[in-house]
Amino acid sequence: MSNSSLELTISVPGFSSFDHGVGACAMRNIDMNMVPSNSLEDQDDEEISGGGGPPRKKLRLTKEQSRLLEESFRENHTLNPKQKEALAYQLKLLPRQVEVWFQNRRARTKLKQTEMECEYLKRCFGSLTEENRRLHREVEQLRALRVGPPTVISPNTCQPLPASTLTMCPRCERVTTTTTTTSNASVKPSTLTQ
């Protein structure tokens, strides 16, 4: 970014548009859709600036303009009014056009970032699904290895509990006791045997 143009600009609060003829805007006579003559490609810009504009004609930025805008965007994703004015002057564009370009550029950046995050989450989902499948298989294999119902020793009587009082916790898939008559019978991992 050249700061020499900064010295030429006057920031006038409240005059964000071009048609006031004050400050830096007075130095330029820029048409809305004027494309500098050094454009490298598509130059069918007759009647672009025609005043009786029925449908709006779309401006295409030149490669050089795009390059400078990108360069500026790399330094700052937002511009203050002075920077905007200076850049607009340098590019022979309106401050509004620079502003719009930055707005759209920020939106594109955000969109790209969102797409990347989406891809990342998809990959995460895929690997987690695979891990989940693997763990389920492992659980099935471990279940298949069981020879009989687990024997649980009551902490009170030190006698084996009847198998009918045992249930499988659906959440953690651990064996618990149902509270029937022996209400204070709890299962400690150490007392659970296969």
Next chain:
DNA sequence: AAGACTCAGGCCCTTACTTCA
């Protein structure tokens, strides 16, 4: 000090146009 109002700037959604396959 608090609330109403205004204004500028940003974001989002959309439209209109261009380019390209």
Next chain:
DNA sequence: GCTGAAGTAAGGGCCTGAGTC
């Protein structure tokens, strides 16, 4: 040459923070 998709400049609405009264 026609067409649909993708890219993008620009319009308009809404929100928010700062300044003023």
